[in-house]
Amino acid sequence: MTMRTRQSVFWCVWVFLWGSCVARFVVEKNNLRITSPKSLRGIYECAIGNFGVPKYGGTMIGSVLYPKSNQNGCKSFDSSLSSKPGTFPTFVLIDRGDCFFTLKAWNAQKGGAAAILVADDRIEPLITMDTPEEGNGASNDDYIEKISIPSALISKSLGDSIKKALSGGAMVNVNLDWREALPHPDERVEYEFWTSSNDECGPKCESEINFVKSFKGSAQLLEQKGYAKFTPHYITWYCPETFILSQQCKSQCINNGRYCAPDPELDFSKGYSGRDVVVQNLRQACFFKVANESGKPWQWWDYVTDFSIRCPMRQNKYTEECSDQVIKSLGVDLKKVKDCVGDPSANVDNPVLNAEQDAQIGNGDRGDVTILPTLIINNRQYRGKLSRAAVLKAICSGFQETTEPSICLSPDIETNECLQNNGGCWQDTAANITACRDTFRGRVCECPIVQNVQFVGDGYTHCEATGSLRCAINNGGCWKETQGSRSFSACIDDHTKGCKCPPGFRGDGVHSCKDVDECKEKTACQCSECQCKNTWGSYECTCSDGLFYARDNDMCIGKYAATVAGGGIVWLVILILAVAGAGGYAFYKYRIRKYMDSEIRAIMAQYMPLDNQPEVSSQAHHEDV
Template sequence: MATNTCAQSAESVYIRGIYSKDEFKTPVTGTLANFGRPGYGTQLLGELRYHWGHSGCSATDYTENLFENVSAGVGNILLLHHGAAANCSVIDMALKAQENGHADACVIIDELTTSDELPGTLAHSGDKHDYLSSLMLTIPVILATFEVGAALAYYAQTEGHLVEIDFQSSREKTYSTTVDVQFWSGSFGCDTAQCHLSDRFLHRLSENLLWLEHNNRIRFTPRYTVYTCPSGYDETACNGQCLSGGRYCSLHPGYAGYTGRNVILLSLHSLCVHSVLNSTGAPWMWHSWLNNFKYQCTMESGNFNVNCSDRIFTELGTHPTELDAVHECVGDEDGVHPLLEENEEERVRQNVVYHPTLVADGVQYRGSLNETTASQFICSAFSADYGKPPICQPERTFGLCDIGQEGSQACAMNPFGATTCVEKKSGFYDCECPAGYEGPTTFIPGGHKVLISECRKVNHCKTHCLGDDMSCTNLIEGYTCSCHNGGNYLETEDSCNIEKVSSSTSLGAGAIIAIVFSVVILFVVMVAVLVKKITSMPDWLMATFKRFSALQEESPGASASSADAPPDEEAGAEDVSPSDEEPIPPTYQEATAAANNV
């Protein structure tokens, strides 16, 4: 078995000063961390802020004067020290820079590390606290040696702040349309949190891998870390965890009833399944086989075995001869296995020491176990001259903020209350404050960043509807303002237009009194005119009206009773007869017309 003799292959980034004169004309090199969000295939233009005299481990280290004169439209890049006196991990320092320093990227100087040791220093520590912290990191984290850090600090203090970080891959671009991709797992099966994390990462990434492989844009190969039984262990111990007398071993899976031997055997079986499917021209079907196996053939169900694997393989619609080819590939469990030999040689050549590890064209992925960032890493390996695959286009969205997806889950756990997930076209997402809240990062005119550590409820009534004649009600989104005395609130002027409303839409008490008085006067005048008309009628017209009224009171078809008439009038009625000289009384119509003409 070969031994590990070469340095680990890690992704490098280039940092150059925009206003550099001499020392900084040639870009300096940093190394990407195994956590955070590297912007693969992009460049970041930002102002470098040298955080001298503070550890960067406490929220109080990040004060507002750190962001004085920050230009609008550029990123905020913090340069921090992580030395022997630091009382926090690199991950914690990066998280503080992101949340309290509002950094878009951070460069951490490790005074005790050489360039050859950078990849190991940046590796995930495996600590549970560091792991939880790394999940919340959404910015690139770059580690620099003391020499590189000194050059950056000198530039930031003497020549200007503006720098460019180039995340374009340092690898040589492929001159074909296909990229070689390998995914390394610690073992095929185990019952630890790290194994579940690795499985979930590959499962989410498999959608893009399957599409790329089906369209001949990548050549994907699964890989597993295989150990040799150390010297000093007895044969019984080795046989329990190994095949071929200790030649190919895997760690104990951590689940009762299973050993490392079960794991290494299924690892070999997985490699053979991929090899056979690849020979049939359908290598992408391996992802379907794996996802079904991980779901149906679990240790907990007691189905973690070759029989379950064979059943899944058959359900894919494969030919029986292809299943025979898988068994032939596995061969004698305790024999020499060419696929495991090739696997180990490739591990040494690639110097894979961390799991899981994603490799594209010989360069190892750096960043958190995030399928979106990992997809960008693979996409950055394609040469633009040969055309990037459609899923690598910047306008594509990934549904990161959908319920149950990475973005929505991460934002739901945001410690500062930024629970609203907003997906960006670049394949990233931001956790922002919900409606009615502000922070943790906001801007004021001039592009200056205001330091806000957590989302706080917005009180619009502090700046609006402040007049003595107003009442303000704060809402989740916005506010309402009511004016006293029935006024109309003018939002653009933040005032009440009471006077205008009174003259155009309301009547005062004086106007109402004047109207009532006018109506009374008009009524009195009309009555007086009517009385005058009546009293000015001639005597003959009045007699006619009286006679007409008397006739109206008589019943139709009967004469007036003599008993009803006064005696004196009844006695003299027969003696009264008009003389020839009296005028003839007018008819009813003539009398009415005469009255109207008075």
């Protein structure tokens, strides 16, 4: 972007904040589906209001009501707009004009409406319904922050068509759909918060500070777990070169008019100046830069929260010294922060604020950032109330299906559709296993992984355990039964899937395996001397005349043969050991014993003559010794 382009854009921002200006503002939209009457059935676009709570990631079904009186909604409704039991919630249709959009929504909400549809009063592209501008008195009303119903602006032609259908006695049923209002491409949400350290701009500033305090815990959790990437931003603009020496630019700008912010009280003669705001905004941006480089970007939330508590403007503590104390208490390198801030009086560019000004220019579907505060989620501008619950819902809608963190699936954020009729998915109630997986937008039916065992199937009517460990989970979905001390199973660990009845049983292996009567079917114990008795899963066979039944050969044999057949191996081992023992004894007696005898005789011969040896002379004996 060229310098001239950037200067022209931020001159536009300057004018926008002080008067009016046409900026590249993007209207965020959602879908409106009419399901009846048939003549209006179809999908239409509507513009999301910049107040209330849009149901990002979800839908709402309602029946349209066009009141007979107070059709512009500028007064409280005399009769209730609440729906009757058993009917759809009421979506009240209100005409544009005569009062602020927020007042229309507030009156509709007090009347019991579940949502408000505002019909445009002129033929034009859809616009964003915004809150009242500062300084007109209406923004001081506290009802704006209490608006919780969603709102949508519809075109004049659609509004006229709905009114005509209602006047003809037709029931107009509508589905407001925000499921695709924000992109949800992957498992991480990237979001930006355009804010300011100024805390003296009335209810909007108070709302912004309260949001930061309440959202801090959720933001830090998402960041620390790697679910989200957050970046704070600050709006500044150039002072036109012609006015650099004016009191306005000197009071509201730093670095020779390069970076400016409005005076907090809009009064140059008292309180803090816009210059003070720019410097503190720069310190907050630099704090984030230093914390991010140290791997702890979530500390920004601690700094901004603590600064708003310890250093407010109304207590005259909005100073550099107070800011330094907060930075030190958080353990962040203060020198690096100061080096990043630089000299606000120098006639030089500041790279951090230059980057902030470049980021204000819209890209893709985002549009320019021209107002504060602005929240951008996955490069799309958020519309609606700046509250923890509303913003968290919007962020949760930015995750790809089934990748949402657990914080997005809590009861206060979304409805668990698996709790009703198991979401229409397969389940095994006995093993407490289900294919229903709750998501922020609804649910998906997919066969689960339980204790490292993968289930396969369509997820709706069938899931089956696979793999070598499958028998540990609900016996692999196979038949299993115990009678007395005996248990049989149709699940075999060697099989990757399927069930097979064990020997002695017959059946499908899943629902049942019935005992086979081997005696009746004559598959065993059929010899003439055999008496067969069926047992559960097996049989017993006995022989007459004291014979022994050989199960492997299915025959009766004599006791001696049975003994040989049954214990032949044992006797053979005993026989081998006996022969080895006898051989060892013979070897000892005839070989080792003979050798030992000859040695003993030789030793004894040296001390006493033996009968069969000649005598040796004493001289010879002495010499030997």
